[in-house]
Amino acid sequence: MDPFYHALQISPKACIGCTHCMTVCPTNAIRICDGLATINEAACVDCGMCLKNCSQHAIFVEQDDFNKIFSFKHRIILIPTVVFGQFSDDVTEEQIFAELHAMGITHVIETDQATGVLTEAIQEYMEKNYFRRPFISAFCPAIVRLIQVRFPSMLSHVIPLKQALDLSALYARKKFIDQGVSEEDIGVFYVTPCAAKIAAIKSPVGEEKSPVDGVINMDFIYNKVQMGITQHRDKPLTPVPEQTYLSPEAIAWTLSEGEVSRFNGRCLAIDEIHNVIDILEKLEDEEISEIDFIELRACDHSCVGGALTINNRFLSIERLRKRMKNNAKNKRSVPDDILQYKSYLKQHSLLSGKVLPRSIEKLDENILVAMAKMEKINRIMNFIPKIDCGACGSPSCRALAQDVVQGKAKLNQCVFIQKVLMRDNLMTPDESIELSERTWGKERFRK
Amino acid sequence: MEFNFNIEGGNFSHAGAASSEVKKVLKQLNVDVSLIKRIVVALYEAEVNVVAHAYEGMMKVVLSSDFIEVTITDRGPGIPDISLAMKEGYSTASPQVREMGFGAGMGLPNIKKNCDKLEIVSKVNEGTTVKMTTFFS
Structure with missing residues (x-):
C-alpha cells in the first residue's frame, strides 16, 4: 500500500x-x-x-510554490469561507476578492458554494444505504485517516462521497472547459486552513487523483492580502465580477454543526480529535446507538481552529456569523451558476475507490506472534514505572514497551531502569549518559 | 493468555470499561474487525447485566490462537427462569435502570446472537455465571 x-x-x-x-x-x-x-x-x-x-x-x-499558478493561463483559486474569518472587520470582502486578483488569480471560487449539491448527494446516499447507519461524515480528511488507522471497523459507516473542495474543483474545471478553454490552461488551487486538506489533495483516500493542482497555505494568502491592502490603500478598488454572497447555511458548513444542521434525525457534531476518539470508541462498542449522522472534525471548533489559521477561532466565528447575517439580510444575487452543474456534480460525487483500513494497532499479522508480543509487553509493564514521563523518547510507558517488543527501542532507554541498573552495578554512569544521548542528542549533555 | 477485570454493581458510569479494554487487546492481536465487533457487543451487554442487576462481578478473559472465552461471574439475585430471560423484550430491570437507557430486555438475546457458544448457570439469591465463546475462524 x-x-x-x-x-x-x-x-x-x-x-x-x-x-x-x-x-x-x-x-x-x-x-x-x-x-x-x-x-x-x-x-x-x-x-x-x-x-x-x-x-x-x-x-x-510544506506548501507548493505560489508561482506555480503562473504556469496556467486561467488561475482559479478555491477558498473556504474560513478565509474571511481571518480578517478584522475593517477589511471588506470586496478588498479580499480584489487583492486575490491583484496577486495574479484570475477567478475566485468559494468551495462552500458546492455544499448545497453535496447536502443533496449525502441525503440521497443515506436514504439508499439506510442499513449502514450511523453515517459518519467524510468532511475532515484527518478524521477519515484516523478511522483508517485506529477504527477500521467503522469504515463501512463513512459516507464515501467527495467533499465540497473536490466538487467545487470539478465545477471550476467543467465551467471553463464549457467556455472553450483547453484543459491544460486551467490551474485550480486551494487555500487550506490545515495540513490534512493538503494530504487529502496530494494523496486522496478513495480516489486516484485530486482535481486540484496545488495548495496554498492560508497564512501565506493572509499575509499577501494584508500586504496588498496596505500597498493599494490609495488606489480605487476594482470590484471582482465573480464575488459571491453565500447563503448562511453555506457559510456555516465549515463551522461546528454546519453539516448536522442540514439533516433530520438524530445527529451529533463533535470537534477536536480527542473528543472524536472518545465518541468513536463508544460507537465502536455500540455503547451509543440509534444515531443517524455524525459530523466529526479534528480541530477544536472545526476549520476555524485549523493549524494554518491566523485569527483566534472565536473571533473568526464572530466574523463569519456577521457574514451570515449580512448575506441573509441583503439577499444580494449570488452568481450561483453552480446549480447549472448540479446533475454533473452529483453524477461525479461518489468516490471512485474504496477507503481501506490501515490498522496501526496490530502487534503482528499472525495471532500467535501477536499474543507472544502482548505477553512480553505485559511483563515489561510490571517493572517499568507507568508515569509516562517521556524521558525514554516514547510517549508513554506502554508505548515504550510496545516499541521494545517491535525491536524499535531498548528497555534500558527508561531512566528508571537505568537507575536500578546503576544501583545494582550493572550499568556505569557513562553508559547511562550514552543511552540518553541517543534519545536526546549529544549536544544536550554538553551544556 | 488470561485477563481479569472487576465489574462494580450499580456503577453505570463505569459500565463498558472492561469490554472496551478487551476490544483494545483484540485489535492488537489482529483479530478480524467484524469479529471484534460481535465479541465486544456481547461483552458489553453481559457487563451491563452485572452492573444493572448484581452487587459485584468478575470478567475473566481467556485467549488462545483460535478462540476467546469470556466468563462473567457475579454475586447477585440470580435468574429464576433462564429460558424466560432469553426472550427478547423480557426484563426485570427497575424503572430507574430503564430511565438510564438500559434494561430493554435485549441483553441475553443479544449476547446469544453475538457469540458462538453461550452457557448460563444461575442460582437464585447467589449469582450468575455467563460463559461466552467465540471462535476466530
Missing part, C-alpha cells in the same frame, strides 16, 4: 526534542530520537496537533 503523503514537517534546526508534540499526538506517531521529534508516517493522520503544540515553531506545513 502506498504510504500517506504528509504535509507536516519538522525542522531539525528548530526542534529541541521537547516532547510536547509527542504527548499530544492522538495516534502515538511521534518519538524523540537523537534530540529530534520524528514522525511515524504510517500512523500520522495530519491532524496538526503537533504543530499547534510546538513551542519552538519547529513543525511546519
Whole structure:
C-alpha cells in the first residue's frame, strides 16, 4: 500500500526534542530520537496537533510554490469561507476578492458554494444505504485517516462521497472547459486552513487523483492580502465580477454543526480529535446507538481552529456569523451558476475507490506472534514505572514497551531502569549518559 | 493468555470499561474487525447485566490462537427462569435502570446472537455465571 503523503514537517534546526508534540499526538506517531521529534508516517493522520503544540515553531506545513499558478493561463483559486474569518472587520470582502486578483488569480471560487449539491448527494446516499447507519461524515480528511488507522471497523459507516473542495474543483474545471478553454490552461488551487486538506489533495483516500493542482497555505494568502491592502490603500478598488454572497447555511458548513444542521434525525457534531476518539470508541462498542449522522472534525471548533489559521477561532466565528447575517439580510444575487452543474456534480460525487483500513494497532499479522508480543509487553509493564514521563523518547510507558517488543527501542532507554541498573552495578554512569544521548542528542549533555 | 477485570454493581458510569479494554487487546492481536465487533457487543451487554442487576462481578478473559472465552461471574439475585430471560423484550430491570437507557430486555438475546457458544448457570439469591465463546475462524 502506498504510504500517506504528509504535509507536516519538522525542522531539525528548530526542534529541541521537547516532547510536547509527542504527548499530544492522538495516534502515538511521534518519538524523540537523537534530540529530534520524528514522525511515524504510517500512523500520522495530519491532524496538526503537533504543530499547534510546538513551542519552538519547529513543525511546519510544506506548501507548493505560489508561482506555480503562473504556469496556467486561467488561475482559479478555491477558498473556504474560513478565509474571511481571518480578517478584522475593517477589511471588506470586496478588498479580499480584489487583492486575490491583484496577486495574479484570475477567478475566485468559494468551495462552500458546492455544499448545497453535496447536502443533496449525502441525503440521497443515506436514504439508499439506510442499513449502514450511523453515517459518519467524510468532511475532515484527518478524521477519515484516523478511522483508517485506529477504527477500521467503522469504515463501512463513512459516507464515501467527495467533499465540497473536490466538487467545487470539478465545477471550476467543467465551467471553463464549457467556455472553450483547453484543459491544460486551467490551474485550480486551494487555500487550506490545515495540513490534512493538503494530504487529502496530494494523496486522496478513495480516489486516484485530486482535481486540484496545488495548495496554498492560508497564512501565506493572509499575509499577501494584508500586504496588498496596505500597498493599494490609495488606489480605487476594482470590484471582482465573480464575488459571491453565500447563503448562511453555506457559510456555516465549515463551522461546528454546519453539516448536522442540514439533516433530520438524530445527529451529533463533535470537534477536536480527542473528543472524536472518545465518541468513536463508544460507537465502536455500540455503547451509543440509534444515531443517524455524525459530523466529526479534528480541530477544536472545526476549520476555524485549523493549524494554518491566523485569527483566534472565536473571533473568526464572530466574523463569519456577521457574514451570515449580512448575506441573509441583503439577499444580494449570488452568481450561483453552480446549480447549472448540479446533475454533473452529483453524477461525479461518489468516490471512485474504496477507503481501506490501515490498522496501526496490530502487534503482528499472525495471532500467535501477536499474543507472544502482548505477553512480553505485559511483563515489561510490571517493572517499568507507568508515569509516562517521556524521558525514554516514547510517549508513554506502554508505548515504550510496545516499541521494545517491535525491536524499535531498548528497555534500558527508561531512566528508571537505568537507575536500578546503576544501583545494582550493572550499568556505569557513562553508559547511562550514552543511552540518553541517543534519545536526546549529544549536544544536550554538553551544556 | 488470561485477563481479569472487576465489574462494580450499580456503577453505570463505569459500565463498558472492561469490554472496551478487551476490544483494545483484540485489535492488537489482529483479530478480524467484524469479529471484534460481535465479541465486544456481547461483552458489553453481559457487563451491563452485572452492573444493572448484581452487587459485584468478575470478567475473566481467556485467549488462545483460535478462540476467546469470556466468563462473567457475579454475586447477585440470580435468574429464576433462564429460558424466560432469553426472550427478547423480557426484563426485570427497575424503572430507574430503564430511565438510564438500559434494561430493554435485549441483553441475553443479544449476547446469544453475538457469540458462538453461550452457557448460563444461575442460582437464585447467589449469582450468575455467563460463559461466552467465540471462535476466530
